Each structure stands twice: as structure tokens, then as C-alpha cells.
Amino acid sequence: MTKNRLAYLASLVLTFALAYYRAGFISTMLFYMVVLLPIAEGLMVIITASSFRLSHDIDKKKVNKGEAIHYSIELANITPLLYVPLTVNYTGSDLLFKGNTFDKEPRILYPFKGDSIFQTLECRYRGTYHIGLDSVNIRGFFGLFERNFKSIETHHITVYPKIHEFKRSSIKQSISESSESVLSFDKLDKSNFSEVRPYVSGDSLSKIHWKLSAKKDEWMTKDYEGNVNHHVKLFVNNHLMSLDSALNIVIQDHIIESAVALSKHFLDNSIATDMYWHQSQDKHIKGATPNEFGLFFDVLANMTFENVNEKTLRSIRTETGDHANKAMIVLFTSTLTSELTDTLRKCSRDGYEVNVMISQLPKRILESMKDPIDKHQLYELLDAGVHVYHPIFEDDLCRLEVV
Structure with a gap:
């Protein structure tokens, strides 16, 4: 954006010099167009930021590791004006999702139109973490002004570990x-046991020392070598x-x-x-x-x-x-x-x-x-x-x- 602003200042100086030294209808019109350009762009950024509509959802919030979730985003223009480009920025890291590259292309919404983004995310790691939009970047056509819309609620997903x-x-x-x-x-060497101990819940019947159990009147278990x-x-x-x-x-x-x-x-x-x-x-x-x-x-x-x-x-x-x-x-x-x-x-x-x-x-x-x-x-x-x-x-x- 800094480069765009420097280019604009250079254009402003150039058109001013042209209008001053070569006064005429065209040179004057060019100068005023350059002067009005940031005002028009700033207004379009404000209108877009205040009127665009956003919804996003995931199909499930609890998955097993390796399973995929489907994440959808809906952007809508409810005005008769052309919106400046919008770019969505995600909270989920690419590292956490296998074979996925988040769609970060700028999108232009036409009057009374909408756009949809669908992402299929394969969960690579166990854990509870956020998935969703961190912000929507709204930037003018000429890159002089931008605004980040951040008041977006993210979704929590829980990924259960894989059983190996x-x-x-x-x-x-x-x-x-x-x-x-x-x-x-x-x-296990079943021909030789090294310890006899009281029965523990879960011991198999094959490990019970029957003679000693009868003699002691309590269940005793053999531990094999x-x-x-x-x-x-x-x-x-x-x-x-x-x-x-x-x-x-x-x-x-x-x-x-x-x-x-x-x-x-x-x-x-x-x-x-x-x-x-x-x-x-x-x-x-x-x-x-x-x-x-x-x-x-x-x-x-x-x-x-x-x-x-x-x-x-x-x-x-x-x-x-x-x-x-x-x-x-x-x-x-x-x-x-x-x-x-x-x-x-x-x-x-x-x-x-x-x-x-x-x-x-x-x-x-x-x-x-x-x-x-x-x-x-x-x-x-x-x-x-x-x-x-x-x-x-x-x-x-x-x-x-x-x-």
C-alpha cells in the first residue's frame, strides 16, 4: 500500500505541474480526477465495510484425526453499488490441515450479488483449536486505503487422536x-513363573494358581517369567x-x-x-x-x-x-x-x-x-x-x- 500511495503522490505532482504549466481543459480535468480519486476510494471502502454481509459454518465440530470437515463462507452485496475487493484471512494454520491451501484470492461483489467459498479441510492433528475467519480485508481498487473487519466469531473443532x-x-x-x-x-515363559500375588481385576483365569487359592481361601495369580x-x-x-x-x-x-x-x-x-x-x-x-x-x-x-x-x-x-x-x-x-x-x-x-x-x-x-x-x-x-x-x-x- 505504501508503494501505491507514493505512486499516487507522484501522479498528483505530475498532473498539478501539467495543469499549471500547460493550462487547458484536459490537463485541469486530469488534475481534479487525481485529487478526487482518494476521496472516492475512501468512500467506497467505508460503504463496503459497513454494508457487506458475511456468514460461515462448518458441518461438524467433533471429528477423528484424518477425517475432513467442510467449511463454507458466504459473502453478499446488498447494495446497488460495486464493492471494492474483499480478501478473507483464516485463523486455522495450513500446518494443521493436510493437502489444503486456504483460498485467499480477492473477491469483488457486484450489486445485489453474492459469492461462496467452500473449503474441505482434512484434520491432521489431535487437539481443540479454532477454525474460521480472522478478518476480512477491504481494500480500494487503487490500494490507497484499506480496512480490516475483525469482529468475526470463530468455530471450535475438537479432533480426537488416532488409535494405533x-x-x-x-x-x-x-x-x-x-x-x-x-x-x-x-x-512369557509359561513353564516357569516368578511371582505369586493376590488376584487383580482383569487377570485371566489361565493365570490363577488354583491350589494355592484353595489353600489360602483367596484368589492368587501367577506371574510368568x-x-x-x-x-x-x-x-x-x-x-x-x-x-x-x-x-x-x-x-x-x-x-x-x-x-x-x-x-x-x-x-x-x-x-x-x-x-x-x-x-x-x-x-x-x-x-x-x-x-x-x-x-x-x-x-x-x-x-x-x-x-x-x-x-x-x-x-x-x-x-x-x-x-x-x-x-x-x-x-x-x-x-x-x-x-x-x-x-x-x-x-x-x-x-x-x-x-x-x-x-x-x-x-x-x-x-x-x-x-x-x-x-x-x-x-x-x-x-x-x-x-x-x-x-x-x-x-x-x-x-x-x-x-
């Missing part, structure tokens, strides 16, 4: 010389990073889908599972059967992210204070602090099996982060016996890449 099946046999070696499985109960971790504690570090909102949604999507895949796998195997996170306050749910996965899914689908690094740290310390009731520890996070690293190392020294699921972020996000994960902290965790993994999603499967 955990692929146990595809743990890929990355840095370590040998790959290992976080799930020690994957390989490779299945001693009958209790898992999941910690979701739902910390909000200091990044652009769209990039945060990408990070959160990866953390949540990792937690969904692993919690489903544990519950499908009837492993007693507790999950801890912070959302205004410390929260906790537990389950031990496949039927209880719905509760975990609902919580993860609607989980919000806040500044919770300190709360996650406190929760881990609290829940690992009782060394008599050890459980497998699984932390889902996108960042590591020195305090968190020290706490996880202490848990490992105290005899806990500690597993850290770190989101493998795209390069463009890592470059935007103020505090990317320090490789030194990773090596400290590995030296302490902590298992560190990158959850990788391929089609409908989730595999763990060993770090």
Missing part, C-alpha cells in the same frame, strides 16, 4: 548396540512449550497418541495401569481391563497442556516414594530438564524400571525450540539404565525406536 496398535516386534535399533523391549511381559511387571504407572508431561500455537498442537498430538497406543496395549494385556497428569490440579485414573480403555482415551483426547514441568516432577517423586510397591514407570514427554533427568535416574537406582517416550519432533520444530533436548541428558539417562524411546507412527501401527 502397538507393534511389539518392530523395535528398531537407533544408537544402542542392541535393541530391547520396554514391555517385559511380551515374552517375563511378566513380573504387572503394574504400570504412566506419567503424561502435558507441558505447554513456548512455541507457535500450531507447532504446539503438532507436539501435543505426538505425545497424546503415544500415550493412547501404550495405554491400550497395557490394558489389552490386563496390566494394572495408573495414569497421572496435571490439569489445574494433579489428576489420576486407573484401569486393568480392556473395557477401561475408553476412560483413558477420553481423558487423553480432551487433555489440555499447561506449564506443568514442575508438577510432573512432583508427581513422579510422590508416586515412586514407596519402594515396597514398585511398578514400571513410563513417562511421555517432549522435553527433558536437568531436574527431571536426575529424578528418573534416582528412580532407576531405586530399582524401578523406567521408560521415557520422547516425541521425535520434525526438524522445523526443533529449530523453533528455545530448549531442545540435550543429548548429554539422554546419555545420562541411558547410563543410569533408563530406557529411552522415540514412538514412531506408521499407518495404523506404533513402534518404539530405541535411543
